[in-house]
Amino acid sequence: MSAALKSYEEVVAMESGRPSGLTPESLAFILLGVVVVVGVPLVSYWLRRSALIAKHPHEPWIWDHSWRLELVDELLSTVLSQLPGVVFGAFMLGFFSLLAFVGSVNKDPVAIAFLVFLVLGDGAFIWGVVIPWARQVLSLLRFGRMRLCLSGIPLAPGSGSEVLLVARSSLASLQHVRVTLRRVRERYPSGGRRAERA
Numbered sequence: 151m152s153a154a155l156k157s158y159e160e161v162v163a164m165e166s167g168r169p170s171g172l173t174p175e176s177l178a179f180i181l182l183g184v185v186v187v188v189g190v191p192l193v194s195y196w197l198r199r200s201a202l203i204a205k206h207p208h209e210p211w212i213w214d215h216s217w218r219l220e221l222v223d224e225l226l227s228t229v230l231s232q233l234p235g236v237v238f239g240a241f242m243l244g245f246f247s248l249l250a251f252v253g254s255v256n257k258d259p260v261a262i263a264f265l266v267f268l269v270l271g272d273g274a275f276i277w278g279v280v281i282p283w284a285r286q287v288l289s290l291l292r293f294g295r296m297r298l299c300l301s302g303i304p305l306a307p308g309s310g311s312e313v314l315l316v317a318r319s320s321l322a323s324l325q326h327v328r329v330t331l332r333r334v335r336e337r338y339p340s341g342g343r344r345a346e347r348a
Contacts, residue, residue, distance in 0.1 A: 221298040229286050236283050243272050294318040298329065 202213035250265035299314040315327050 219300050219302075221300070223296050225286060225290050226295055229283065229290060232279075232283050232286075236279060239275055239279060243268065243275055247272060292318075 199213055206212045247265070247268045250261050250268050252261075294317060297316040299316060301312050313329055315329070
């Protein structure tokens, strides 16, 4: 049945005088449309960037990044990304501590040594992972996600600017907040041997 429909479509196309399928002219038209839709914004972006580079060659913060006027803290994403590690680490240390404790009840010296090692590991895990993570969670619960709204971008080095700190009402009693933004220069060397890059 599809062969009959296909042949019917071909017959209709031949009778109407138009060819069936894509022609080289239609393909060229489609390609031209893609070039215009994609190329014009890219060319305008690079021309604008080149003008900024020529005007401010020693101020890369003006032209190397598109800055947002509102900066949102990343504490929530940090807490959520660390949660699986905290849960997995607590589960594994608890499981192995239980196994070592059961072995130490029988006064097995290897199990007792393993239990002492795990108690030290538990302490290091709690001190190094759980307590900092809990502080972040408590800070997030107390202050919420804070936002810093800037008056303008870019900020010139050494200059002052007014900013708006948006937070929960728990910070409402603060009269003044001092904000320091630091410009960091990062270098990513490429080429050479691995020992030379380190």
